[in-house]
Amino acid sequence: KSPYRLVTDEQLSKLRAREDKLFDERTQKSKEIFQQAHKNLLNGVPMPWMGDWGTTHPVFLEKAQGNRCYDIDGNEYVDFCLGDTGAMFGHSPAATAAKVAEQAKNGITTMMPTPDALEIGKELEKRFGLPTWQVAMTATEANRYVIRNARALTQRPKILVMQECYHGSLDESLPHINEEGKLALRTEYDSNPGLPKDQLTRVVEFNDLEAAERELAHRDCAAVLLEPVMTNCGMVLPAEGYLEGLRELCDRYGTYMIIDETHTLSNGYGGYTRAHGLKPDFVTLGKSIAGGIPVAVYGFTREITDKINATYGNAGVSDPMGIGGTLAANQFAIAAMRETLAKVATEEAFEKMFRGQQRLSDGLEAVLKKHNVPWSLTRSGARCELQFMPTLPKNGTEAKEHFDWQLMYYTHVFLSNRGILITPFHNMMLISPVTSDEDIDRLIKGWDDCIAELVVVSK
Numbered sequence: 258k259s260p261y262r263l264v265t266d267e268q269l270s271k272l273r274a275r276e277d278k279l280f281d282e283r284t285q286k287s288k289e290i291f292q293q294a295h296k297n298l299l300n301g302v303p304m305p306w307m308g309d310w311g312t313t314h315p316v317f318l319e320k321a322q323g324n325r326c327y328d329i330d331g332n333e334y335v336d337f338c339l340g341d342t343g344a345m346f347g348h349s350p351a352a353t354a355a356k357v358a359e360q361a362k363n364g365i366t367t368m369m370p371t372p373d374a375l376e377i378g379k380e381l382e383k384r385f386g387l388p389t390w391q392v393a394m395t396a397t398e399a400n401r402y403v404i405r406n407a408r409a410l411t412q413r414p415k416i417l418v419m420q421e422c423y424h425g426s427l428d429e430s431l432p433h434i435n436e437e438g439k440l441a442l443r444t445e446y447d448s449n450p451g452l453p454k455d456q457l458t459r460v461v462e463f464n465d466l467e468a469a470e471r472e473l474a475h476r477d478c479a480a481v482l483l484e485p486v487m488t489n490c491g492m493v494l495p496a497e498g499y500l501e502g503l504r505e506l507c508d509r510y511g512t513y514m515i516i517d518e519t520h521t522l523s524n525g526y527g528g529y530t531r532a533h534g535l536k537p538d539f540v541t542l543g544k545s546i547a548g549g550i551p552v553a554v555y556g557f558t559r560e561i562t563d564k565i566n567a568t569y570g571n572a573g574v575s576d577p578m579g580i581g582g583t584l585a586a587n588q589f590a591i592a593a594m595r596e597t598l599a600k601v602a603t604e605e606a607f608e609k610m611f612r613g614q615q616r617l618s619d620g621l622e623a624v625l626k627k628h629n630v631p632w633s634l635t636r637s638g639a640r641c642e643l644q645f646m647p648t649l650p651k652n653g654t655e656a657k658e659h660f661d662w663q664l665m666y667y668t669h670v671f672l673s674n675r676g677i678l679i680t681p682f683h684n685m686m687l688i689s690p691v692t693s694d695e696d697i698d699r700l701i702k703g704w705d706d707c708i709a710e711l712v713v714v715s716k
């Protein structure tokens with residue numbers, strides 16, 4: 258728990274009991290469905306994270322539209338979670354929804370390409386500066402295929418990742434450094450029986466070039482896989498020169514640099530890569546690029562393209578590389594992505610999102626100041642993160658040390674009871690192009706009321 262939490266366990270559990278009661282009263286139908294769901298669904302949900310909102314039961318939704326979610330009890334929520342980025346441009350954007358309805362009648366999956374794919378390649382090159390692209394189903398998968406290529410091209414086994422990173426359910430990116438400084442599984446899941454014991458990973462802290470050099474000097478890393486801003490352990494910004502320094506180290510030690518833009522696409526039209534002139538060897542992204550229709554992409558340099566062509570081409574009949582998938586790049590997802598990129602994820606949309614983030618962050622900082630609370634706010638593109646610590650974290654460990662699940666879930670249920678959703682797992686708030694100033698002000702007021710009460714109770 259964070260040393261900056263303001264309230265004692267006892268004070269917090271009293272507040273929590275009040276909010277749990279309120280939550281329970283207004284979500285009776287969800288509660289009932291959840292109980293029934295245990296008969297056939299593990300923990301009453303179809304996917305583990307759906308049971309992870311920190312409440313006694315999840316809310317079951319009737320529909321989601323724009324930046325609103327509507328649950329089966331008739332509650333409306335202003336959504337700043339946005340499907341943890343999958344719905345970054347709003348739920349069911351009109352252009353994507355119309356295209357999807359049309360395409361659904363004209364073929365969903367055939368394992369044959371459609372001309373839409375050409376447009377996607379052109380558009381992605383324009384945005385990210387990389388010439389060659391491939392399509393996968395999810396960001397996890399895109400990362401897996403990129404790692405596969407990096408290993409094949411370098412003939413090296415290991416992948417370097419950042420402490421407390423998240424890149425999907427990849428075996429390579431789940432191990433972390435434990436308290437004894439040894440490579441282990443994530444601290445919370447130290448005994449995760451689902452991971453292989455042979456380590457294919459090296460792990461360092463973000464923003465630590467010395468550690469990166471020490472690990473890369475073994476010359477057994479095929480690639481470094483990282484988000485340019487860490488967004489899955491709270492949020493951690495790169496120190497000045499860090500990403501450039503890492504690029505240099507990758508060149509020096511013959512390791513590819515993979516930039517995972519799945520979340521940091523929220524930093525601009527061409528992600529953080531374009532906004533900050535990064536020079537990755539591979540870029541991966543998924544989640545929001547087709548308005549939430551499952552699809553992901555990975556792009557790479559001309560040099561890598563030539564090497565792939567010269568050595569193993571694009572796999573082929575017997576698929577010796579294990580790259581691709583039956584439904585990957587299906588025409589339905591491709592059509593949805595083309596339309597979303599052309600009409601929804603536009604430069605104007607990003608401008609609106611950035612303006613919204615400024616308003617939210619300024620408002621939240623004013624609230625922290627007003628109540629004299631030693632918490633901080635990290636801003637990046639269209640998202641911000643409230644952290645229970647006075648300074649911005651420099652790396653994953655520092656961010657994690659100030660995690661406070663009890664306090665965090667209390668604040669989340671407090672906001673939910675007032676019609677506001679933010680990302681579970683941490684305090685990340687994302688602005689969509691359809692989020693209004695009034696919606697943002699409502700979130701600021703939600704935090705203001707929540708923090709004001711915590712301060713009073715603590716006195």
Ligand code: PMP
Nearest residue numbers: 395396397423424425517519520
């Ligand atoms: N990369 C990053 C940075 C992510 O945050 C996530 C998911 N949170 C993924 C990859 C994996 O995305 P998916 O679950 O859609 O495969």
